[in-house]
Amino acid sequence: MEKVKNLVTLVNTKMKDAPQPPPLAFTLEDVDIGNGASSVVLVETKAPPPMSQASSNHRLARETYIRAAVAGNSWSCGENAGLHVDEWRERFNAMHTADSPATKRQGFSRARRKLQSEGVILVEDDIYIWHDPEVVDAINLQRNLRFANEEGPQR
Incomplete structure (x- = not known):
């Protein structure tokens, strides 16, 4: 507690x-x-545990999940939004500061297992669903801004 x-x-x-x-x-x-x-x-x-209490891998996992969901195509809006593990892992490894691929792999696995054991994320068929309204809102907002910028000014 x-x-x-x-x-x-x-x-x-x-x-x-x-x-x-x-x-x-x-x-x-x-x-x-x-x-x-x-x-x-x-x-x-439904408040998640405070991020200030989270490890650096936990914070990196959260940030890279958001970035991968904003940039990728597998994110679907709605109640059961999710992200494929490969998109998330690729973004995590790119942003992790370790020199060794093994260290990056271990960091991702530990963060993912911890988030799953805490009930922060759920997984089904390699699709990870993050249960934090702030994360979902941040992704949807950033995706909407991205698509609005790609379409250009409205007439």
């Missing part, structure tokens, strides 16, 4: 014979309980 400001995140780090459940996130909300007294309740939210 982790608390950062008013966000409380609960992550199951070990499972024996079942898939690891996604993390749970809650915000702390003040409530009036009468007679001038107040308390705090937990309200479930």
Whole structure:
């Protein structure tokens, strides 16, 4: 369990014979309980763990996912937007600062596994779906701007 400001995140780090459940996130909300007294309740939210707590590989994985989705053709808008692993891996390796291809490969694998175990991304048939509304919004906004610039000014 982790608390950062008013966000409380609960992550199951070990499972024996079942898939690891996604993390749970809650915000702390003040409530009036009468007679001038107040308390705090937990309200479930879909907020991801803070990026400031993430490793550099995690941040690089997020940034390269966004860039690959904006530049690529496999991104589809909507609820189940996803990106093929090859597009993501290529962008990750290009931006990773290590000299060794093995180090880059290991960094990508570790970041991808960690994000998957935390429930931040889901995978199906090599298509990775990032479950963070901020990431999806950033991709869709940048793609819309890219397509508007490619079409030129409207008459």
